[in-house]
Structures are given as structure tokens and as C-alpha cells.
Amino acid sequence: MPASSQSLKGRISPMRWLLPIIGFASLSAAIPSPQYSSSTHSHAKRWGDLVQRHSWPAVPKGWKFHSDVPEDYKMTLRIGLKQHRFDALANTLFQISDPSHTRYGAHLSKSQVESLVAPHATSVSIIDDWLRGHGIDLSDSNSVSRSSGGDWITVEVTMPQVEEMLNAKYGVYSYGLDSDSKDASSSNRDYVVRTLAYSLPQAVHDHITVISPTTYFGTWRSMRATSFVDTTEVLADVDQNKLAVVTHDGVDIPVDCITNMTPDCLRRLYNIWYKPQATHLNKLGIVGYLGEFGNRADLQIFYERYMPSALGTSYNTTLVNGGGDDQSKPGREANLDIQYAVSISYPTPNIYYSVGGSPPFIPDSRTVKNTNEPYLEWLHWILALKDEEIPKTITTSYGDDEQTVPYDYQITVCNLFAQLGARGVSILFSSGDVGVGGGDCMTNDGSNKKRFQPGFPGTCPFVTTVGSTTHIPERVVNFSSGGFSNTFPRPSYQDAAVSTYLQAIGGMYSGLYNASGRGVPDIAAQGTRFKVILGGETKAIGGTSASTPVVAAMIALINDYRLANKKPTLGFLNPMLYSENVTRVLNDVTEGSNPGCGTTGFPAREGWDPATGLGTPDFLRLLATLG
Structure with missing residues (x-):
């Protein structure tokens, strides 16, 4: 598992992902459920109690630090809020995808899915307070938007703002054959604005699933086309x-x-x-x-x-x-x-x-908004x-x-x-x-x-x-x-x-x-x-x-x-x-x-194997079985 925050590593067992009713992986359970109480809400106003969310021990392979980020650089930050009923969505997905289940094929509509992934009202309140505490005007529709399900907030922030919010130091990193060069116009390199580590206040930690861009470097040429x-x-x-x-x-x-x-x-x-x-x-x-x-x-x-x-x-x-x-x-x-x-x-x-x-x-660009993830x-x-x-x-x-x-x-x-x-x-x-x-x-x-x-x-x-x-x-x-x-x-x-x-x-x-x-x-x-x-x-x-x-x-x-x-x-x-x-x-x-x-890899054998899976399709037989 990639380097993760002490909080996540210390408290989470992968077994918590398994729903005992159907044995299906409930991935949202990897983020602990927030405790909805007035004391939690009060604690949310203390933004200085920071817990590291994720860090890399070194610059990811293939990337090199290029330069500092200009202070007037503006970033579009995506904040994922914990989805209050994702377990119910995972249960439903398993049921409607299982041919032996009575609900097989009863797919959900957009609005039904959004009702299951919407965050709890307390999560929304706490995250809103945190953002306001860092000078973000949530009423400004030009710089703040929310997904229709409410589980994502997108905000435009300055570099000093985001570094203070996340206790992070961002830099410009390059990836490419000539990454030792300081020539920012090189066509052989990709550039991203990223940080090697970021933290969140303890009060908001369990209400957020992910923030981007932060520590994910795997984009453009480091992301592989498989051909x-x-x-x-x-x-x-x-x-x-x-x-x-x-x-x-x-x-x-x-x-x-x-x-x-x-x-x-x-x-x-x-x-x-x-x-x-x-x-x-x-x-x-x-x-x-x-x-x-x-x-x-x-x-x-x-x-x-x-x-x-x-x-x-x-x-x-x-x-x-x-x-x-x-x-x-x-x-x-x-x-x-x-x-x-x-x-x-x-x-x-x-x-x-x-x-x-x-x-x-x-380096002199001021309003590059796409997160490139x-x-x-x-x-x-x-x-x-x-x-x-x-x-x-x-x-x-x-x-x-x-x-x-x-x-x-x-x-x-x-x-x-x-x-x-x-x-x-x-x-x-x-x-x-x-x-x-x-x-x-x-x-x-x-x-x-x-x-x-x-x-x-x-x-x-x-x-x-x-x-x-x-x-x-x-x-x-x-x-x-x-x-x-x-x-x-x-x-x-x-x-x-x-x-x-x-x-x-x-x-x-x-x-x-x-x-x-x-x-x-x-x-x-x-x-x-x-x-x-x-x-x-x-x-x-x-x-x-x-x-x-x-x-x-x-x-x-x-x-x-x-x-x-x-x-x-x-x-x-x-x-x-x-x-x-x-x-x-x-x-x-x-x-x-x-x-x-350095090995010969996993051998294929009768049944499923980690080389060809279950095998290859026979279309007419599949059609007769599934049609």
C-alpha cells in the first residue's frame, strides 16, 4: 500500500471493507465514519490540530523538482466529501449485478445514485466552516461549485491559501527525458504542480475522502497506454x-x-x-x-x-x-x-x-485551472x-x-x-x-x-x-x-x-x-x-x-x-x-x-488464473447465456 497517513494506517483494517451480509468490498468503509455530535461540530472550529493525510518518502520515480510555484498561481482544488450511504450503494450494485438475485438488472437512475452518495449534513457544515475559515467565499459561484450529489466541492484557491489549508509545500515537478534541464518550454517534458505531503485538521479528516491535486503524480507520460x-x-x-x-x-x-x-x-x-x-x-x-x-x-x-x-x-x-x-x-x-x-x-x-x-x-502563468488528473x-x-x-x-x-x-x-x-x-x-x-x-x-x-x-x-x-x-x-x-x-x-x-x-x-x-x-x-x-x-x-x-x-x-x-x-x-x-x-x-x-x-510469473491453469482470468469469450455462447 502506498505511504499513507498515520491515522489511516493505524486505525483501518482491510477486513472492515467486507460487508457481512453479502461479503462485498465496501470501499468507503476505508474512511472512518464521522461521529455526528455537537462536540464534533465545536471541535471543527479548531483548524490547527493537523494530521498528515498522505506523503511520499521521496519524489516519485521519473519526476524531478523543477521550481517553486509563483505565489500568484491559482489552483482549482477538488474536495471529495465522505459519501454518507456508499455502503448501501455497494450492496445495491452487487445485487443488481448478480444473475441469481431477484434485483438483477434493476439499475439505478442518476438521482437514485446521487441520493446514496450525498454527504451527511454535518459533513457539509464542517467542511464549509473549514473553507470559510481560510477566507473562501462559498457564495461566489465563479470560484466555488458543488456536484449535483453534493459529494464534491470545487474551489479556486491561491497558492498561499492551499498551502496553509493543507500544511503543504507545492512545487513544479517535471517528467521526461530532459528533466534535468530548466527549460520550461521543452516539448519533451510534462509539468505538474504537486506536493509530496499534505495534512488535514483532525476535525475534518474523517469527513473528506480525497483532495486533488495533492500527491498523485501519475499523469500524462507517467500514465501508460497499454499498447x-x-x-x-x-x-x-x-x-x-x-x-x-x-x-x-x-x-x-x-x-x-x-x-x-x-x-x-x-x-x-x-x-x-x-x-x-x-x-x-x-x-x-x-x-x-x-x-x-x-x-x-x-x-x-x-x-x-x-x-x-x-x-x-x-x-x-x-x-x-x-x-x-x-x-x-x-x-x-x-x-x-x-x-x-x-x-x-x-x-x-x-x-x-x-x-x-x-x-x-x-512558471509565469497565473490561472492554469485544470487539475490534470x-x-x-x-x-x-x-x-x-x-x-x-x-x-x-x-x-x-x-x-x-x-x-x-x-x-x-x-x-x-x-x-x-x-x-x-x-x-x-x-x-x-x-x-x-x-x-x-x-x-x-x-x-x-x-x-x-x-x-x-x-x-x-x-x-x-x-x-x-x-x-x-x-x-x-x-x-x-x-x-x-x-x-x-x-x-x-x-x-x-x-x-x-x-x-x-x-x-x-x-x-x-x-x-x-x-x-x-x-x-x-x-x-x-x-x-x-x-x-x-x-x-x-x-x-x-x-x-x-x-x-x-x-x-x-x-x-x-x-x-x-x-x-x-x-x-x-x-x-x-x-x-x-x-x-x-x-x-x-x-x-x-x-x-x-x-x-x-525477475520471475516466470503466474502460470495459467484450469479455471481462473492471474494471467488470463477466466479465459476468452465465445460470443455466441455468451449471447445464448446472457441474452
Whole structure:
């Protein structure tokens, strides 16, 4: 677990997250419940009794201190208030996502979710008093705003104000190859305004879930896109119908699909034969970060070569938090996600969310407002939409090492994904491309111990995490990330599957992973040598970023079928995926492992494993089971 405040570490046991009724992880329980009394309210006026909330023992890896922050710099501060009834939301989410429960599919509306996450009136009063005590005019709508659920307050503050409020020292930090340079105009670096530690008064400590920006450095280039260019020779396009075939579960697949993955290969491999019927109701969302833009001209070339029936159609782009859509700069990650999501789900409408952050910090800038924390920015934006405006399937191919994300930030973001799930949205994340961990795999809490490194947000138990396979018959591809969370306990929906695996491997890698943590991935799909058009040229791209939009597109097609038959969408997938009726129709992967951290990684075996999860989809069987 990342370095955390003494208060949190000393008082909180992960077991407190487990609700005894259903055994589900209640993540808000990690923040102690406030005591609502007049004495507490009186104590709230003493703002000098500070308790450290979070700190790093050193500047996070890859970042370097660049300069002090000008005193006239203004910052937009997001303050998350403790959600008074989040336990009820978690209980409800589990019930409506469990096919065996009588409430299955009874998704909540935006207003119903907001009523469950609204803060207690006492929390609001205490936090308001604290803000007023630091000279913040809560009546000024130009500098103060609240979320519709009331669980977030956004305030514009000066640097002296925020440093006094949080007992923090902010600085300008740079990330990039030339980070020793003081040249603030360098295009090779990113700049953020962050602090290495912050504190809160004891009186408000338990009423706040997270404050940002504070100690979360994992943005822009330190946040990874989970794809890469395959450096082996790009093979010429061939007529797959004329090639020798291999048989996969009774289906003939061209041998060329082993080295040239295309939409047609994926359809044959995973039995994706379905014509959407509810495209007026159903949408698939693709979330992109890091200045990655999909290219519409490249999509037409892709269609011309691999799916001529879709020529002339495209996708929509929605800009979030200053995101861009520069058609002169096609992005590898964006093109991969878009070309395979739209082709597999065709003609389902696809929306690409281009999520921005603040521009590079310029030391003499006075009013840079964006916090440049992409998950929070996008989640706040999407949750504010009406229910009918949100795609019911959303895929994202980015992540950070879990240990680089502050503990309270992880909990807060994960709980926001739970809100989306409760509203009937299926959220998929790639597991990552570093096996059980990349680099030296040393912990960053000051102990410098070797430990497997799972990736966030994939470790959040409210999202579905996708790993990768290769070859036919399928086996683990060596880069497929998987393992066990050091933050989130194992949720009940996967307890039996994960326990069976751990019993099978015995003491393997004892001490290198958290055996009681949430296991990832949940499912997998092909992830090597995907043909992608980039800047008009054919590239071979690999990664769990390739696998994730393919699985998401299949989920979107099942949602289409359900909507066409007047049924609710699948929503949060995991309790359903781990149910016996679904696991038996998946393609179990039992060969290979995911090396990393100087080890051969976790071996695949019968049933769930931390390399390919439950296996790969068989679309027609899933449709028959879930439709």
C-alpha cells in the first residue's frame, strides 16, 4: 500500500471493507465514519490540530523538482466529501449485478445514485466552516461549485491559501527525458504542480475522502497506454479465405490469423456473428488520454482493407477537460482502440472521449485551472450526464502502477466507477503489458522491497479487467499483466475462483504478492499483431490495449440484443462473469505464464488464473447465456 497517513494506517483494517451480509468490498468503509455530535461540530472550529493525510518518502520515480510555484498561481482544488450511504450503494450494485438475485438488472437512475452518495449534513457544515475559515467565499459561484450529489466541492484557491489549508509545500515537478534541464518550454517534458505531503485538521479528516491535486503524480507520460508496436516484420495483407486453416472449437480459422490479426480473424475465433438491432438505443464509449487522437482518414483505409461494408461510416468524438482532436496527429493507441471497437461492434455508434489535462505549466502563468488528473476529470464529467447520454459499455486502455497512486485517490476513483456500474454501465480496463511487474519491482514506501506490481484502475473491483492471449490454440502472451491488488481486498464474487488457484500453486512467490487481494485480470482476448492503420501505413500493434476494445465490443453487442428485446443492459459485469453459467461457456486458457520482476510469473491453469482470468469469450455462447 502506498505511504499513507498515520491515522489511516493505524486505525483501518482491510477486513472492515467486507460487508457481512453479502461479503462485498465496501470501499468507503476505508474512511472512518464521522461521529455526528455537537462536540464534533465545536471541535471543527479548531483548524490547527493537523494530521498528515498522505506523503511520499521521496519524489516519485521519473519526476524531478523543477521550481517553486509563483505565489500568484491559482489552483482549482477538488474536495471529495465522505459519501454518507456508499455502503448501501455497494450492496445495491452487487445485487443488481448478480444473475441469481431477484434485483438483477434493476439499475439505478442518476438521482437514485446521487441520493446514496450525498454527504451527511454535518459533513457539509464542517467542511464549509473549514473553507470559510481560510477566507473562501462559498457564495461566489465563479470560484466555488458543488456536484449535483453534493459529494464534491470545487474551489479556486491561491497558492498561499492551499498551502496553509493543507500544511503543504507545492512545487513544479517535471517528467521526461530532459528533466534535468530548466527549460520550461521543452516539448519533451510534462509539468505538474504537486506536493509530496499534505495534512488535514483532525476535525475534518474523517469527513473528506480525497483532495486533488495533492500527491498523485501519475499523469500524462507517467500514465501508460497499454499498447506497443510489434517490431517484427509487418506481413503483407493476404486473402485469408484462401489460406490453410486450423480448427478452433469446431470453427475453421486461417493460419494467417496467427500472425495477422484482423476483424475477420476475431469474428471467426470468437464466433462474433450478430447484426445489431438497437443502434438507436445502444452506444460504445472509448476513453482516450495522453493527447491521443483517432484519425478518420485512417479508419476509412482500415475499412477499405478489412471491412468494406462499413466504408463511409465513422465515430463521434467528444472533448472532455480540454481534450483535442488533431487529425494531423494520428495516435497509435487511439487508432487501435477505435478501429477494432467500431469494426467489431458495427454499426453500433461509437463515441471517442478525448480527455485532456492542463497544458504544460509555465512558471509565469497565473490561472492554469485544470487539475490534470484524468480519471477524476473524466469521471466527474461522465457522471454528470443524463442516464440516456452515457454509453452502456465503456473501454479504457490506460493505467498506472498501483503503488504510484495515493491510497485515498484509488479508493475515491474506484467508488466513482461503482456509481457508473450502478447506473447500468459496463466498464472495462486493460490489465497492462508488464506481466507481474516491470522495472525493478521495488516498493516505493521507503522499505525498498521487491514486490509484484499490479496496475490501477484495473485492480478496482468495480471494473472488468482484460488480459491478453496469443496463438491458436490460445495461450498466455508473456506481457499480459495480472496478479493481486495491494489496496483492494478480494471481492466475494471471485473468492471461490481465486482461492482454487492459490491452493493449486501453493507457496509459489510467497511474500511477493498479496494473497488476499483482488485478483486480475477477469477475462482475456487476443493481444498480438493487430493490423492497424496509422498515418496511412499498416502497423502491427500488440498489447492488452488490443484485447480490451475487442471484449468491450462483444459486450456492447450483447447489450444491443438485450435492449432490442426490452431487457436492461448488463451493467457491472464481474458477478455475472464469475457465475457458473458464464464461466462454463468461456474458452479456458491453460498454457503459458506472465513473467516479470525477475520471475516466470503466474502460470495459467484450469479455471481462473492471474494471467488470463477466466479465459476468452465465445460470443455466441455468451449471447445464448446472457441474452
